[in-house]
Amino acid sequence: xxxxxxxxxxxxxWYLIRRSxxxxxxxxxxxxxxxxIFAVIALVLANLGATKEWYHYxxxxxxxxxxxxxxxxxxxEHWIDDGxxxxxxxxxxxxxxxxxxxxxxxxxxxxxxxxxxAIGGMVAPALIYLSINxxxxxxxxxxxxxxxxxxxxxxxxxxxxxxxxxALKVFLTALAIVDDxxxxxxxxxxxxxxxxxxxxxxxxLLLLLLYAMNKQGVTSVFLYVVPAIAIWYLFLxxxxxxxxxxxxxxxMMPVRPRFSKKYFSYKVRYFxxxxxxxxxxxxxxxSNQYQFEDLERVKFIANSAISPAQRLEHALNPFVTFVIxxxxxxxxxGVEITDIADVHxxxxxxxxxxxxxxxxxxxxxxxxxxxxxxxxxxAVMPARGTWGLLFGVACLxxxxxxxxxFIANLAFGGxxxxxxxxxxxxxxxxxxxxxxxxxxxxxxxxxxxxxxxGN
Numbered sequence: 001x002x003x004x005x006x007x008x009x010x011x012x013x014w015y016l017i018r019r020s021x022x023x024x025x026x027x028x029x030x031x032x033x034x035x036x037i038f039a040v041i042a043l044v045l046a047n048l049g050a051t052k053e054w055y056h057y058x059x060x061x062x063x064x065x066x067x068x069x070x071x072x073x074x075x076x077e078h079w080i081d082d083g084x085x086x087x088x089x090x091x092x093x094x095x096x097x098x099x100x101x102x103x104x105x106x107x108x109x110x111x112x113x114x115x116x117x118a119i120g121g122m123v124a125p126a127l128i129y130l131s132i133n134x135x136x137x138x139x140x141x142x143x144x145x146x147x148x149x150x151x152x153x154x155x156x157x158x159x160x161x162x163x164x165x166x167a168l169k170v171f172l173t174a175l176a177i178v179d180d181x182x183x184x185x186x187x188x189x190x191x192x193x194x195x196x197x198x199x200x201x202x203x204x205l206l207l208l209l210l211y212a213m214n215k216q217g218v219t220s221v222f223l224y225v226v227p228a229i230a231i232w233y234l235f236l237x238x239x240x241x242x243x244x245x246x247x248x249x250x251x252m253m254p255v256r257p258r259f260s261k262k263y264f265s266y267k268v269r270y271f272x273x274x275x276x277x278x279x280x281x282x283x284x285x286x287s288n289q290y291q292f293e294d295l296e297r298v299k300f301i302a303n304s305a306i307s308p309a310q311r312l313e314h315a316l317n318p319f320v321t322f323v324i325x326x327x328x329x330x331x332x333x334g335v336e337i338t339d340i341a342d343v344h345x346x347x348x349x350x351x352x353x354x355x356x357x358x359x360x361x362x363x364x365x366x367x368x369x370x371x372x373x374x375x376x377x378x379a380v381m382p383a384r385g386t387w388g389l390l391f392g393v394a395c396l397x398x399x400x401x402x403x404x405x406f407i408a409n410l411a412f413g414g415x416x417x418x419x420x421x422x423x424x425x426x427x428x429x430x431x432x433x434x435x436x437x438x439x440x441x442x443x444x445x446x447x448x449x450x451x452x453x454g455n
Contacts, residue, residue: 031151032159035152042331042332046334046335082242086246087320089246092250094253113380114178120365121361122146127361129354129361138349141354144421144425148399156433156437165389167384195239214253214254231245272294329402348420354404358404359428362394394436395439396433396436400432
């Protein structure tokens with residue numbers, strides 16, 4: 001006799017797959033894993049004889065739109081770097097604004113350590129790079145080793161488990177956000193071509209419009225969309241990199257919700273009472289119009305009690321992490337290794353500057369500035385943190401990847417140096433992961449042996 005439910009094994013299997021996928025995509029390390037997978041796929045596509053031609057052909061293919069005399073076309077690679085990545089920088093801008101207003105950067109006590117660490121972690125790599133490449137054709141790449149990839153760094157730290165103090169994860173997150181802000185400023189100031197002041201002026205005027213809308217209490221996200229697209233287009237044609245527009249628009253987004261917590265609590269209680277009053281035991285909501293309207297009102301009140309900035313960050317974060325960044329990796333990590341000289345890129349000044357800047361400069365810059373700030377009483381050690389763990393976290397700061405590749409495109413785009421820079425970035429990022437993981441594991445093992453010995 002057939003057991004009940006035997007024919008529905010596929011339903012149980014689907015449920016388990018859904019539960020596992022939700023657990024994976026909800027983890028902090030998932031974004032880093034997905035980035036690695038797509039970076040490897042890109043390397044395979046760019047070097048496999050059967051795929052490398054169409055891989056480069058697709059990336060260089062141009063498309064866009066034509067409207068009367070107006071034509072707007074870019075290659076797929078440029079659409080990704082100057083279009084999709086604007087959303088990435090928009091979310092980064094939202095994160096920076098949140099941290100400045102209500103997060104780890106909202107007061108001097110919280111912000112001091114990650115700020116000084118980020119500054120040290122940007123200055124030291126740039127100095128190391130310039131000490132090797134100043135006055136050469138590679139000099140423009142000094143900004144490449146300054147960046148930290150937040151998705152990779154936080155992902156690796158999360159993979160190390162709960163033994164790593166939460167305060168250190170918070171510290172690395174805040175450090176990476178300050179690092180992102182510094183990188184954005186570097187791009188805006190030092191990697192900007194000749195400026196079209198007419199286009200830039202138009203973009204600034206629209207930013208002022210968004211600022212005025214914010215101040216007037218406009219909370220409808222839709223009303224910000226059209227000006228934001230226009231700002232992106234104007235910045236794209238102004239000479240200032242278009243991704244800066246994403247950050248600036250984020251700074252204009254309202255952080256105050258339409259309804260306060262007090263108003264939300266009062267109205268929800270009122271509608272719940274009304275919901276109970278119209279309840280009919282024999283009828284579900286489907287056939288009870290009064291209850292349906294109460295639920296719709298609660299949904300509206302709840303949505304309006306969240307600020308537009310927070311709603312957008314929450315909605316766009318998964319899309320950026322699991323769609324935009326993997327696409328960027330797929331388009332930019334596909335470096336064609338044509339001969340053995342490419343593999344030996346670390347023997348050249350350019351590769352040495354990038355590798356040493358990320359693997360040596362980043363951890364030393366972060367750790368030494370933290371050491372100075374804590375010893376001088378300007379900051380405090382993160383809770384349950386040790387000097388060993390702090391150095392391990394500083395090593396993970398050398399994972400440049402996304403932001404470093406992005407700056408490499410700006411510094412060397414259109415030349416043969418860009419692919420060599422990307423190879424050095426990949427080698428340095430892998431080395432930083434291995435070094436940081438090794439240091440943290442050694443420190444954690446020592447702590448475990450110490451506690452066991454003490455018991």
